[in-house]
Amino acid sequence: MIAERTIIVANSVERRVQMLSSRADAQAETGSVIAYSPTEIVRRHFETWPGLKVETVQVKRRTSFEYRFRAPCHLLIAAELSEREHGETLLEGLPRSNQRILTHKLTFVPAGHDFYGSQKPRTLARTINIYIDPQGPLTDPELRFGEIEFKPRLFFYDRNLWETALNLKVQVENRNLMHRQYGEALGVLLAHDLVRINGNADPLSTSADRGGLAGWQQRRLAEYIEEHVSDDIPLAALAQLVQLSPYHLCRSFKRSFGMPPRKYHATRRIERAKQLLAERELPITTIALAVGFGETSSFTAAFHRLTGQAPSRYRRDLD
Structure with missing residues (x-):
């Protein structure tokens, strides 16, 4: 035995x-990200989930630098600390900005938009850059996330988006497969909040409450997690297993099991x-x-x- x-x-x-x-x-492939010049001015760390890439950026010295971005993905920037002696920021579709105090400000760059900035930093800036695939697997079909024409937003604040960005930063700094599902769940929330601030109605937030999982769904999920308890189980895979969207899976799973999928998985481990x-x-x-x-x-x-x-x-x- x-x-x-x-x-x-x-x-x-x-x-x-x-x-x-x-x-x-997989993590060695960074894809489309902000280009900093000179490149050695920043220290970067990143983590990826399906349709979502998050990086933390730390400016290493107080010398002038520039940054540029244009890609087929959306970009959300959360500035934890950022002050500049002088500089400018240009986001396609919005007026040029020379704002100096950027700490606790968010910027949203829709896919395909030009974004440029330059600055002589007053502080060693720390930012969280979140890249979102418009067609990513974590976005709900009902949300039609990939069809929405998002508006550019420069130096704004939204509490929900800010807290999600900080939670994603924790996942980057503490890489652990135990938290993979949590990162994916945060990606689901991020998509819904971006739709909300864009002014689009979120059909999932007003739809009828689906309640908990059916008996067959509970059994299938429990058996699957038990069989793959040591594996990294994507949230999208669990959702597909019981024919739900990731958003509805998170809500229904907690009602049926008394805890989110990631915590249940951790408990079984x-x-x-x-x-x-x-x-x-x-x-x-x-x-x-x-x-x-x-x-x-x-x-x-x-x-x-x-x-x-x-x-x-x-x-x-x-x-």
């Missing part, structure tokens, strides 16, 4: 390592880890990989968050 369990865990670990490698290769911890021959590092964690430290943190104990302490208490 122990030998069979060890083989199963080893296969799971191998699959996990291959998945991490594939993910790293920890429950699987508990079973494996009972096998004394399995190292904790091996168990961490087997249940979907790239490193022991993130596994320990997640285990402690849900159980109040470290994995090693939990294993000792089994005696």
Whole structure:
């Protein structure tokens, strides 16, 4: 029995390592992003989800620089800290701006619009750049996101968009497959809020409440998550499994299971880890990989968050 369990865990670990490698290769392809000049003036980190790319940008020194952008994707910029001695910003469709204090301001560049800026920074700026594919798989068909003619917006504030941008920044800075579904859910909310501020009616926000999931949907989702508990399960894949949009899946799942999909998935991973911890021959590092964690430290943190104990302490208490 122990030998069979060890083989199963080893296969799971191998699959996990291959998945991490594939993910790293995908992240190496940055696609269309803001071009900074000189390029070495900024430090950039990014993360991707289906139809969504998020990067954090840190200006490294107080010397003049420029930036340009035009792409077939939308761009939302959240300036956490940005002040300039002088400079200008041009966004196609809007008047030129020489505004100097840009901290806590948002800018939305619709797909295909020219965007240009220059500045002599007063502070070492920090921004969050969010690139949205108009035809991305996380947007609901009912929303017709790809058909909307979005208006450009320069240096504005919206609380919902701001909070979503900050939450996405956390996902970039704490890369962990446990949070992949959370990033996708944030992408769904982002699309709806962009429609809202654009002045378009959101048909999903006024549609009838679909309530919880049907029995067959609950069973199918629970079984699928259990079978793929160590994998990165895209939100869109779960939605397709039960023939719902990602937006309605998030709402209905929570009503039926009492928690969002990402938290349910995380809980099932920890429950699987508990079973494996009972096998004394399995190292904790091996168990961490087997249940979907790239490193022991993130596994320990997640285990402690849900159980109040470290994995090693939990294993000792089994005696």
